[in-house]
Amino acid sequence: MSGARTLQVLLALGGMIAWAVQFTIIYGVTSTLCGRGWADATIFGIGIVPLTILTTTLATLSAAAILLAVSLREDRRLRIRPASATDSFLSHAGVLINGFSLVAILWNGVPAFILPACA
Template sequence: MTTRIIPPPRHAATVFAGAAGLVLWALHFTAIYAITAFACERGREDALLFGLPWVPVMIGLATLAILLPLALVLRFTLRGLGRPVVEGGETEPRFTLWFTAATSFYAVAAVLLQAAPAMVLPACGVGY
């Protein structure tokens, strides 16, 4: 049986992967804010898109668009945690993989928790 040696990750890729979950979460928050601000500013909170309320549909699409890359980051990170540790280039290779997985998991939870009320509650509030 041949053992395959996995090259150590590049430092820039490690940093970007660790921050990916937090950046995607921030992008989702920005998208929700922009969608609701546009709907309220233009008076389009009751508009329909394909027979469905416009704001919840757009927030749902934004949520799906962010959950896909988050799932990919989680998949590759969890796969990397199962590999043998290759020393060299990184002082704590398991920590960076664990940190990336943890931030991505927390970002998934945050995206779902901020999308749920944004899809259920009125976009512009009552009386605005």
């Protein structure tokens, strides 16, 4: 598998990988902080659990948004220039997957605004 192809695959799957990273961090951090009784700590007056969820969500959301933008640009570029069917397919898949990932990441972050950290 060439380097260019590896990049294409990473670009296409990047959004879902960002979702997986967000999920792992927010669940892992919440469980650890609540399990150890460290969740009462605050930074700038914000609880450490919601702050972690918020920052992780924003970071992964940004990553997915950038990947979506790159996928869209690549998709437009390939529509203008002649490209192999595989390239077109991968860039289009990237648009769809990264777009869906944005929603999934946002959806996962919503509980931070609604629920108490460790109840």
